[in-house]
Amino acid sequence: MSADTATPPLPDPPAHLAGYRAACARGELVVQRCAGCGRWVQLPEAACPWCGGGELTYEPVTGTGVVHTFTVVHRSFAPGYRGREPYVMAWVDLPAGVRAFGHVVGCAPEEVRIGMPVRVTFVDELPHWRPA
Numbered sequence: 291m292s293a294d295t296a297t298p299p300l301p302d303p304p305a306h307l308a309g310y311r312a313a314c315a316r317g318e319l320v321v322q323r324c325a326g327c328g329r330w331v332q333l334p335e336a337a338c339p340w341c342g343g344g345e346l347t348y349e350p351v352t353g354t355g356v357v358h359t360f361t362v363v364h365r366s367f368a369p370g371y372r373g374r375e376p377y378v379m380a381w382v383d384l385p386a387g388v389r390a391f392g393h394v395v396g397c398a399p400e401e402v403r404i405g406m407p408v409r410v411t412f413v414d415e416l417p418h419w420r421p422a
């Protein structure tokens with residue numbers, strides 16, 4: 291492989307993701323919550339997109355939900371996912387009133403439906419969803 295075609299190394303993850311990654315490694319689903327305005331923040335951010343506050347903590351949430359919406363990826367541009375197509379990416383409504391994002395696994399893409407009950411599972415220390 292020449293230097294022209296080598297894949298550059300991925301950058302280090304931002305510091306605000308440390309708590310999220312640690313929870314995922316424990317198999318625990320967490321969502322950020324802003325201490326300033328009390329709103330959920332998902333996906334994780336360095337500052338609250340609602341009030342601009344910087345005091346965001348990770349709170350555990352239930353690992354069950356229902357598919358709010360989804361897409362089937364047939365051609366991936368995401369590093370590490372090329373060759374895994376087709377796969378499903380979904381927003382999942384959680385009982386806490388916030389949506390989580392992730393792959394739907396454990397069923398064929400054509401079986402995924404809006405409103406389908408799902409349960410979190412961790413693959414490569416990232417939250418994925420499978421039929422409940």
Ligand SMILES: [Zn+2]
Nearest residue numbers: 324327338341
């Ligand atoms: Zn806020």
